[in-house]
Amino acid sequence: MPIESLYDLNFKALQARLEVDGVRPVHAVQLWKILYHELEMDPAARSDLSPPLERWLRRVLEGSLTLARPSVSDRLDSSDGLTKKLLLRLYDGQEIETVVMGYPGRFTACISSQAGCAMGCVFCATGQMGFVRHLSHGEIVTQVIEAQRLLRAEGHKLRNLVLMGMGEPLHNYEAVMSALASVCRLPGIGIAPSRISVSTVGVVPGIIRFTEERLPYSLAISLHAATDAERSALLPVNQRWPLRELMEACRYYSLQLQRKVFFGWTLIAGKNDSPEHVRVLVELLRGLDAHVNLIRLNHTAGFAGRTSEEASANAFHKAVQDAGIPCTIRQFRGIDVAAGCGQLRATRQKSSEAGSARLKTLSAS
Numbered sequence: 240m241p242i243e244s245l246y247d248l249n250f251k252a253l254q255a256r257l258e259v260d261g262v263r264p265v266h267a268v269q270l271w272k273i274l275y276h277e278l279e280m281d282p283a284a285r286s287d288l289s290p291p292l293e294r295w296l297r298r299v300l301e302g303s304l305t306l307a308r309p310s311v312s313d314r315l316d317s318s319d320g321l322t323k324k325l326l327l328r329l330y331d332g333q334e335i336e337t338v339v340m341g342y343p344g345r346f347t348a349c350i351s352s353q354a355g356c357a358m359g360c361v362f363c364a365t366g367q368m369g370f371v372r373h374l375s376h377g378e379i380v381t382q383v384i385e386a387q388r389l390l391r392a393e394g395h396k397l398r399n400l401v402l403m404g405m406g407e408p409l410h411n412y413e414a415v416m417s418a419l420a421s422v423c424r425l426p427g428i429g430i431a432p433s434r435i436s437v438s439t440v441g442v443v444p445g446i447i448r449f450t451e452e453r454l455p456y457s458l459a460i461s462l463h464a465a466t467d468a469e470r471s472a473l474l475p476v477n478q479r480w481p482l483r484e485l486m487e488a489c490r491y492y493s494l495q496l497q498r499k500v501f502f503g504w505t506l507i508a509g510k511n512d513s514p515e516h517v518r519v520l521v522e523l524l525r526g527l528d529a530h531v532n533l534i535r536l537n538h539t540a541g542f543a544g545r546t547s548e549e550a551s552a553n554a555f556h557k558a559v560q561d562a563g564i565p566c567t568i569r570q571f572r573g574i575d576v577a578a579g580c581g582q583l584r585a586t587r588q589k590s591s592e593a594g595s596a597r598l599k600t601l602s603a604s
């Protein structure tokens with residue numbers, strides 16, 4: 240393990256750390272504001288630090304803490320300039336993705352919660368990669384800092400946050416929830432909790448814990464199929480927590496917190512996009528305060544399925560709405576920047592593998 244980063248301390252941990260070192264915890268407020276509101280990368284160089292904070296910072300940065308943060312190793316902008324994808328390199332060489340999407344008047348960051356993912360969904364580039372490790376508080380929070388820095392440089396401000404990048408957020412519950420509390424904290428990054436959406440493949444104990452802790456974020460469930468046989472074929476996690484348990488957890492969440500549940504449905508031609516699929520879905524959601532978000536499949540190297548035809552996608556959309564369930568089709572965002580989760584990293588790895596294969600061929604000849 241490397242030396243701990245200052246970004247790995249949430250506000251309470253920062254206060255506790257100051258106190259242990261004999262500094263009044265009230266100084267945490269100034270440091271927090273400098274790091275998370277002003278987005279200062281070199282706080283020790285500031286001339287406006289209170290003297291005890293300045294002395295403490297100098298001392299800890301010489302030994303027990305660093306200012307280590309992921310570095311931006313690649314950036315791709317979509318041709319319309321509205322989607323920007325960052326590839327961030329972590330201290331151990333792992334790479335994760337953060338995407339910034341612009342809609343008229345509002346900006347959304349899509350961040351990662353893990354390097355790789357253990358859930359193995361067959362159509363997902365991150366699932367195809369397997370699990371590498373959980374991200375820390377600092378590795379999650381600094382993705383939001385990078386997004387905010389990028390937007391600030393263009394005169395904009397981050398408004399929404401979605402955990403729909405690489406990884407399963409409820410499999411890394413502690414670090415994710417601690418990081419989300421940090422990005423909401425004021426004065427700091429200050430994103431409104433109601434503008435944060437946590438997307439899960441259906442880790443049932445995590446949904447129950449989220450409900451019981453009455454967390455203020457929206458919850459999105461990646462459903463994709465409405466029978467156990469079809470869902471298990473796409474999402475192996477369904478064998479562990481089948482639909483009956485998942486829907487029971489969703490109803491519990493919705494009733495306890497009086498909230499709508501957002502269901503994600505990636506449309507795959509011939510697999511889950513027929514009128515019969517709509518019928519079974521509508522039956523499954525009966526009586527639940529639900530909203531369905533449709534997205535057409537992004538092609539990935541490890542999955543042979545095709546994206547739905549536009550006509551089938553539109554018919555599916557209309558049929559769900561006609562059944563009285565609110566439903567939207569998410570636009571393909573920045574398809575030219577490998578917009579799907581894990582796809583930029585996968586594309587880059589493929590091209591570097593192709594590069595090294597070429598080198599091998601050259602040296603063999």
Ligand code: SAH
Nearest residue numbers: 363403406407438439440461503505536537
């Ligand atoms: N692990 C969480 C959050 C990250 S994935 C989850 O699964 O919900 C975010 C969303 O992208 C999920 O709904 C996922 O099913 C979807 N997704 C993954 N790969 C995709 C692809 N190739 N095309 C379209 N959607 C995809």
Ligand code: SF4
Nearest residue numbers: 356358360363366440
């Ligand atoms: Fe993991 Fe979500 Fe991808 Fe499934 S879709 S493998 S849960 S990141």
